[in-house]
Amino acid sequence: MEATLRVLNDLEQAGVISxxxxGGAMAATFYAExxxxxxxxxxxALPQTPGGLLTLEPLYGALRARGxxxxxxxxxxxxxxxxxxPAYNALLEEALTEARETLYEATPTRVLRAEHLVAAALQxxxxxxxxxxxxxxxxxxLDRDYLMGVLGRHGLESRWTQWNP
Known part of the structure; x- marks a missing residue:
């Protein structure tokens, strides 16, 4: 996986992705079993096209060019x-902005905060x-105050209450 993360870092440095x-289950392993x-x-976060659309094609094209x-x-x-x-809604945009810098072995990477993983799972x-x-x-x-702020900003308090009576 470290080699995979190096490729992602290269794509970011090249501007293919911003x-x-x-995220997802792999991100959860940074915090739990x-x-x-x-x-x-x-x-x-993808660069927007001149018409404002988001597309994975430049990213996929850059990866195909690398084999x-x-x-x-x-x-x-x-x-x-x-x-x-793509970070397709306000919660995921915030999660991407607030992602934690960490190392996977010797390779720098970012992982969504555990609080955002909880919120995304609720959503x-x-x-x-x-x-x-x-x-x-x-x-x-978990930073419970931070989590409650995330849930409040994204209208997830009722789901939280349903899942955590």
């Missing part, structure tokens, strides 16, 4: 299936998201 951070996952979810190929909804980068997800609302919330609540060192 910013990235690890690992969950079963088959890919690396990477939230990205990487698509596998279903992922790009296989150094043997790791990577799913690129998505699947059974596996409920399990992720439970795991993060049990094992991650």
């Amino acid at each position: 910013r990235y951070a690890i 690992p969950l079963l996952t088959f890919d690396l979810d990477v939230f990205v 990487y190929r698509e596998e279903d909804e992922c790009m296989n980068i150094e043997g790791v299936p990577v799913q690129f997800l 998505t609302g699947r059974d596996k998201d409920r399990e992720r919330v439970r795991l993060l609540l049990d094992q991650a060192h």
Whole structure:
């Protein structure tokens, strides 16, 4: 995975993506016991086209030029299936902006804060998201005041109350 992160850092430095951070189950492993996952979810800020549209094509094109190929909804980068997800709403834009700088082995990377992982799981609302919330609540060192602020800004208090009576 370290080689994959080096490629992502190179893409960011080249301006193919504006910013990235690890999300999903892989991000949760930075805070709690690992969950079963088959890919690396990477939230990205993409440069806008002149018409204002966001497209993954320049990113996929840059990766194809480096010899990487698509596998279903992922790009296989150094043997790791990577799913690129644009930060498509205000919560994910905030999460990307507030992502924590960290090292994976010797490679710098960014990971969504645990509080944003909880909020994103609440927003998505699947059974596996409920399990992720439970795991993060049990094992991650959450800043509860920060979490409640995130939930308030993004209208997730009622879901929080439903999932945490």
